[in-house]
Amino acid sequence: MATKLLEDLPGVGPATAEKLREAGFNTVEAIAVASPGELVAAAEVGEATAAKIIAGAREAADVGGFETGDRILERRKLVGKVTTSSKSFNELLGGGMETQSIVELYGEFGSGKTQVAHQLAINVQMPREMGGLNGSAVIIDTENTFRPERIAQMVKGLPPAPEGQSWEPDEFLEHISVARAFNSNHQILLAESAMDLAEKLRDSEKPVRLLIVDSVTAHFRAEYIGRGTLADRQQKLNKHLHDLMRFADLNNALILVTNQVMSKPDTFFGDPTKPVGGHVLGHTATFRLYLRKSKGEKRIARLVDSPNLPDGEAVFSVTMEGLKD
Numbered sequence: 001m002a003t004k005l006l007e008d009l010p011g012v013g014p015a016t017a018e019k020l021r022e023a024g025f026n027t028v029e030a031i032a033v034a035s036p037g038e039l040v041a042a043a044e045v046g047e048a049t050a051a052k053i054i055a056g057a058r059e060a061a062d063v064g065g066f067e068t069g070d071r072i073l074e075r076r077k078l079v080g081k082v083t084t085s086s087k088s089f090n091e092l093l094g095g096g097m098e099t100q101s102i103v104e105l106y107g108e109f110g111s112g113k114t115q116v117a118h119q120l121a122i123n124v125q126m127p128r129e130m131g132g133l134n135g136s137a138v139i140i141d142t143e144n145t146f147r148p149e150r151i152a153q154m155v156k157g158l159p160p161a162p163e164g165q166s167w168e169p170d171e172f173l174e175h176i177s178v179a180r181a182f183n184s185n186h187q188i189l190l191a192e193s194a195m196d197l198a199e200k201l202r203d204s205e206k207p208v209r210l211l212i213v214d215s216v217t218a219h220f221r222a223e224y225i226g227r228g229t230l231a232d233r234q235q236k237l238n239k240h241l242h243d244l245m246r247f248a249d250l251n252n253a254l255i256l257v258t259n260q261v262m263s264k265p266d267t268f269f270g271d272p273t274k275p276v277g278g279h280v281l282g283h284t285a286t287f288r289l290y291l292r293k294s295k296g297e298k299r300i301a302r303l304v305d306s307p308n309l310p311d312g313e314a315v316f317s318v319t320m321e322g323l324k325d
Contacts, residue, residue: 004028010056011049019043024192026199029250031057078252080209082124083131084116085157085323086316089301093287094309096131099209099254102245102284104216106259106275107291112299112318113258114145116291117212119323120256121176122154124210127162135209135253136175136201138194142187142218146178157321175206184219184236191243198251209253211244216257217276234280241284257285 006017006028023042025031031039031054039050081096090096097103097120105113121139126132139146152169161167177197181187191213198208217237224233244255259281261273275281275288282288288305297317303309317324 004060006031009053009060011045011052012056016043016045024195026196027061027250028057029061030195030246032061033246080128080133080252080254081131082120082133082210082254083126084316085119085123086314086325088314088325089316089323090131092301092303092309092312092314097254097256097287099133099252100248101286102241102248102255102257103287103289104257104259104275104281104285105289105291106261108261108273108293111291111293113291114214115150115318116323117214117256117258118147118150119154120210120254121212122151122158122172122322124254125172125175125206126158130159130162133209134206136177136206137210137212138197138208139176139178139212139214140181140187140190140194141178142181142213142215144180145214148173151176153320154322157319157324181219184223184240187213187219188236188240188243191240191247195243195247195250198247198253202251208251211247211253211255213244213255213257215260216240217259217281221260221276234278237277238280238284241281245284 004027006012006020006025007014009028009031012020020031020039020043025034025039025042034054036047036050036054039045039053040047043050045053080099083096084090084093105116107113117139121137123131124133124135124137127134151173155167155169155172158167179190179193181190194208194211201207220233220237224230244257247253248255260276262276264274282305285305286307287303290302290304292300292302294300294315297319298315299318300313300315302313303311
């Protein structure tokens with residue numbers, strides 16, 4: 001097995017390793033998926049040295065080459081699924097929301113996006129036999145929507161705990177780390193900090209298995225106004241989403257992002273609401289779910305895009321005690 005220390009990579013001495021770590025490249029895997037430009041900026045090395053370091057990291061971490069389909073199938077077996085607490089919603093998703101993917105929820109305000117996020121932050125902590133992953137959750141909150149009181153209410157609605165255990169809201173809250181993002185740059189930085197946090201918790205009893213960004217587009221939408229700034233915005237959003245995807249792969253985690261909608265008043269047929277973020281978000285999200293309100297507590301989830309599941313709809317309820325059928 002190849003070594004996993006930064007200092008063992010070709011062209012990396014103690015000083016360079018220190019600079020790389022300061023810039024957030026803590027593992028060989030993180031360097032293996034970086035671009036030479038990023039290393040040049042981070043460690044003040046030349047372009048050729050950066051390329052050599054990355055090549056060494058790829059070899060050591062065993063990433064970036066071709067793999068046969070059966071190896072990929074083996075890796076896919078590690079994919080975990082988190083229950084949504086609603087049977088029909090789970091069936092729509094082929095058994096729950098899966099790790100190593102980005103699940104995007106979009107819909108108007110009040111359609112239940114944040115409620116689903118809160119529910120999953122709880123469910124990911126449950127034992128595997130109950131549809132959880134025995135993991136912890138990290139939330140990047142851009143619209144100040146996280147409510148610990150809501151978690152406490154939802155914990156009350158969980159199915160009975162396994163024998164000899166009880167569900168305590170405080171214990172669930174202990175394994176949810178929340179950071180409030182104040183602007184898009186801060187949001188991007190927090191995704192990098194989440195990487196460090198996941199690294200710290202990797203060998204704990206509850207490693208990070210869920211990263212929620214609620215909402216992923218709000219700051220970008222507010223800061224980049226007008227068509228002239230669109231290219232910059234999309235480029236930055238693209239980098240952010242790729243950081244999130246990298247997090248999903250390196251930590252076998254589920255990334256759940258919520259997204260706002262805009263109205264297209266020129267739509268004569270069909271639904272005039274469209275998700276924000278354009279093609280960049282559309283192509284990066286593995287699963288796209290459109291949530292909309294129905295009567296009372298009922299909500300409808302429509303699977304708009306998925307690599308392997310048919311499009312369909314599920315009806316679920318958002319109750320005081322969480323998501324139900």
